Amino acid sequence: MNIIIAAIITGVLTGGVYALMASGLTLIFGVMDIINIAQGALVVLGAYLSYVLEQYLHMDLFVGLLLTMPLMFLLGVAIEWAFIRKLKRDRTMLSILVTFAVALIIEGVLGQLFTTNYVQLHAWYINASFQLAGFYLPYIYVFAFILSGVLLSSLYLLLYRTKFGRSLRASMQNRTAAELIGIDVEKVSALTFGIGVALTAAGGMAFGATTSFNPGSSYDLISRLLVIIVLGGMGSLRGALIASLVMLVIEDVTAVVWSPVWSSTVFFVLLVVLLLFRPQGLFGQLEGRKQ
Amino acid sequence: MKKAKALGLLALLAFSLAFPLLFSNPAITTIAVFTLLFAAAGTGWNIFSGYTGYIALGHAAYFGLGAYALALLCQDEHIPGGYIPFLFVPVAGLIAAASAVPLGAIALRTRRHTFVVITIAIFFIFQLMAYNLRAITNGSAGMSLPLLPPDWNEYFLNDVFYYVTLVLTLLALTLSWWVRNSKYGLGLLAIRDDEDRALGLGVKTGSYKLVAFVISAFFVGMAGAIYAYFLGSIYPPFAFDALFDVAVALMAFLGGLGTLSGPILGALILEPAQQYLALQYGENGWYLILYGLLFLMVILFLPEGIVPTLSKKWASWKAARSTAPSREPPPDDTTTSSQKAALLAEQGKG
Numbered sequence: 237m238n239i240i241i242a243a244i245i246t247g248v249l250t251g252g253v254y255a256l257m258a259s260g261l262t263l264i265f266g267v268m269d270i271i272n273i274a275q276g277a278l279v280v281l282g283a284y285l286s287y288v289l290e291q292y293l294h295m296d297l298f299v300g301l302l303l304t305m306p307l308m309f310l311l312g313v314a315i316e317w318a319f320i321r322k323l324k325r326d327r328t329m330l331s332i333l334v335t336f337a338v339a340l341i342i343e344g345v346l347g348q349l350f351t352t353n354y355v356q357l358h359a360w361y362i363n364a365s366f367q368l369a370g371f372y373l374p375y376i377y378v379f380a381f382i383l384s385g386v387l388l389s390s391l392y393l394l395l396y397r398t399k400f401g402r403s404l405r406a407s408m409q410n411r412t413a414a415e416l417i418g419i420d421v422e423k424v425s426a427l428t429f430g431i432g433v434a435l436t437a438a439g440g441m442a443f444g445a446t447t448s449f450n451p452g453s454s455y456d457l458i459s460r461l462l463v464i465i466v467l468g469g470m471g472s473l474r475g476a477l478i479a480s481l482v483m484l485v486i487e488d489v490t491a492v493v494w495s496p497v498w499s500s501t502v503f504f505v506l507l508v509v510l511l512l513f514r515p516q517g518l519f520g521q522l523e524g525r526k527q
Numbered sequence: 528m529k530k531a532k533a534l535g536l537l538a539l540l541a542f543s544l545a546f547p548l549l550f551s552n553p554a555i556t557t558i559a560v561f562t563l564l565f566a567a568a569g570t571g572w573n574i575f576s577g578y579t580g581y582i583a584l585g586h587a588a589y590f591g592l593g594a595y596a597l598a599l600l601c602q603d604e605h606i607p608g609g610y611i612p613f614l615f616v617p618v619a620g621l622i623a624a625a626s627a628v629p630l631g632a633i634a635l636r637t638r639r640h641t642f643v644v645i646t647i648a649i650f651f652i653f654q655l656m657a658y659n660l661r662a663i664t665n666g667s668a669g670m671s672l673p674l675l676p677p678d679w680n681e682y683f684l685n686d687v688f689y690y691v692t693l694v695l696t697l698l699a700l701t702l703s704w705w706v707r708n709s710k711y712g713l714g715l716l717a718i719r720d721d722e723d724r725a726l727g728l729g730v731k732t733g734s735y736k737l738v739a740f741v742i743s744a745f746f747v748g749m750a751g752a753i754y755a756y757f758l759g760s761i762y763p764p765f766a767f768d769a770l771f772d773v774a775v776a777l778m779a780f781l782g783g784l785g786t787l788s789g790p791i792l793g794a795l796i797l798e799p800a801q802q803y804l805a806l807q808y809g810e811n812g813w814y815l816i817l818y819g820l821l822f823l824m825v826i827l828f829l830p831e832g833i834v835p836t837l838s839k840k841w842a843s844w845k846a847a848r849s850t851a852p853s854r855e856p857p858p859d860d861t862t863t864s865s866q867k868a869a870l871l872a873e874q875g876k877g
Binding site for chain 2: 265269271319322323324325326328329330332333334336337338339340341343344345346347348349451455459462463465466470497498500501504505507508511512515516517
């Protein structure tokens with residue numbers, strides 16, 4: 237029983253980190269109606285940025301985020317401006333291919349700079365843990381969970397308590413109508429893409445601190461993130477949060493009660509089973525007509 | 528005009544038949560075999576994704592299924608290397624197609640983005656199974672296919688595979704042509720234009736989509752089986768390769784999504800380029816960087832694909848030439864394909 241509770245705790249803590257990465261993805265989808273396949277590669281890029289700061293500047297991982305998050309924000313805005321905005325027709329499908337190409341380039345650049353050897357981030361809290369009610373909790377999991385909590389709350393405040401947030405939600409609900417009432421949807425899109433990518437910097441740091449990674453880690457990540465946002469209902473932030481917690485808990489519990497080999501398969505099978513009953517995901521809305 | 532077209536096609540066919548005689552270098556014929564494999568898989572993929580507009584990014588699942596099906600069949604039946612494994616290629620394709628029936632039915636409950644993600648998820652399920660079902664697939668150690676007879680030198684071997692894949696490509700093309708010109712294909716195009724309206728007009732969208740999905744899985748599965756036999760052994764990351772998914776889609780986009788010759792043209796351009804890049808820069812990141820850049824160029828500068836762009840140019844050139852005595856009837860492209868499908872459905876009833 238104890239190992240199951242421990243697995244649930246780990247699942248919730250790592251689920252928080254995945255919620256961070258998935259919320260960026262679902263936000264971008266909600267506003268722009270595109271899937272950013274590069275999100276996985278950007279998470280890995282974020283992890284490598286933290287790695288560089290830690291290795292060469294000996295900066296603390298969490299302090300380093302003050303540098304990497306704005307950097308990744310700018311990169312996101314640049315990607316949106318250079319590639320996504322240029323797509324005039326068939327945006328939905330072409331954007332998947334464009335962002336995949338971006339992911340390939342990022343993977344190639346990282347492979348060129350850092351080779352494909354696995355690396356890991358280092359800090360005092362990564363291998364240390366403390367005891368709470370009989371369970372050993374690694375500091376990094378707790379810190380990463382707190383970081384996710386802080387960032388997701390600020391995202392919530394940004395979305396629901398600011399003018400920008402209102403225009404962002406308006407663009408999410410109806411792009412054309414938002415344009416008609418004077419919202420600069422292109423600007424909102426660029427900023428949203430930037431925010432979504434900036435979140436990957438934090439997610440990447442937490443990911444790199446908890447597992448070793450190489451440039452190819454992005455495939456595993458993006459497939460999980462896609463499953464999470466579809467499961468939660470695409471474009472629904474609440475859905476992404478709940479789905480990441482549920483999925484990671486189920487995965488960790490499967491790993492201890494059955495076998496770690498099958499835990500990621502369960503992840504995908506659950507998605508397929510759920511969609512048999514709710515094609516729109518947990519919190520999504522049924523898609524209306526295209527026009 | 529028609530005569531010229533037929534002659535051109537015949538010349539192309541003759542050239543593709545004579546290709547191994549003209550270029551007998553095994554390095555070149557190997558690339559030709561891979562190119563034809565992608566052309567066949569891409570044409571199959573296009574029958575579903577190109578005609579219905581549903582972009583499936585998980586067809587590597589059926590590619591891998593075909594590959595493993597052939598490996599398992601040959602292992603269980605103790606089939607010696609030679610020509611006999613080729614007879615089992617259609618069986619491997621049928622196995623891939625049969626598994627596409629339930630998987631397609633599940634995936635096609637959703638549309639657009641969700642559909643894309645489901646196909647990707649199904650692909651990952653199969654990749655994980657190939658790694659984890661050690662008792663069947665031998666895990667990451669991979670499986671080997673029957674050894675080719677020792678008297679097949681590399682020249683002869685490549686020629687055999689070349690002609691087999693050529694036959695597969697021609698089969699896929701014929702079927703794609705037939706679908707494009709049938710009432711069934713018109714229904715698929717109607718789904719691409721406006722699915723709800725097509726349904727309202729009496730197109731059985733559910734079964735139409737599923738049948739196209741299964742056909743495409745059949746061809747992709749056969750391509751996978753030949754690929755496995757050509758390589759001689761098969762491992763999970765090669766059989767279930769995420770790059771295959773996007774490579775096929777990219778080829779179709781480059782040539783022209785939903786056109787008959789688009790995927791072939793795309794494969795002819797991209798596969799040799801990819802092989803060259805892999806050969807030149809395979810071991811380091813430059814391969815991925817250059818491939819990604821190529822990818823971006825294609826989508827940003829040729830979003831419609833080569834075939835539609837050229838045929839538009841051709842049409843406007845012809846229009847410009849025949850403006851003076853415009854006795855030709857105006858092109859009746861004003862009726863959308865869904866309307867045409869409705870008309871045909873009416874005629875079918877009468």
